Amino acid sequence: MKSNLNINMHGHVKIFDVDTGEILVDKPNKIHAENMSRCIATALSNKDYFTLYEMHFGNDGTIIDAQGNLTYREPKVTFANDDLYNDKFFKNIDTLDSDNTDTSANKIDIAYTDGNAFTDIIITCTLNYDEPMQSDSNFNLAGVDQNTTDGTTDGNFVFDELGLKSKSADGRNQGLLLSHVVFHPVQKSANRKIQILYTIKVRTNYTAS
DSSP states (O other): OOEEEEEEEEEEEEEEETTTOOEEEEEEEEEOHHHHHHHHHHHHTTOSSSSEEEEEEESOSEEEOTTOOEEEOOOOOSSTTOOOSSEEEEEEOOTTSTTOSOTTTSEEEEEOOTTOSEEEEEEEEEEOTTOSOTTOTTBOOTTOOTTSOSSSSTTOEEEEEEEEEEOOTTOTTOSOEEEEEEEEEEEEOTTOOEEEEEEEEEEEEEEEO
């Protein structure tokens, strides 16, 4: 008889206004099975890369027609080279990386209790009042209509999709997409501080065969 270890992962995203406490998004996300399996195996092999590294923000996860009807696109978690529909901005969440300039507001925590067969990975990411900025190298202005507030004014940004990416040997913004979630557009204005709590629950169990 042999036993198999089954790994189940599911995630949840909560976005809220830090000052008012208003919850802007509260929904589950999709995990990219292929890319996540590769990262787990590589991390267990004690490699330097493929760990959780960046949170990415996009603005093309929804479609609004002429009548104002909103359609949500399907999360992109099928192919190894998947990416956000329109990846516009990212923040480093690795507390050991020099690119992360505020490790108290952008970080990864682990929640585990002895005896449980599950562990929570809790990713915190914060958009401060002046983020994103036009001068920020993490912000891609390519193809942006300069007459909109789509990141063209410091602190103003509309986003409707999020994804977690791994660390890559090729540098920043080059990692694998590990998860993706699409939601109603969120307005990040310059007078608003927004925080994202992105939780991935990792659960294991044995089956005998």
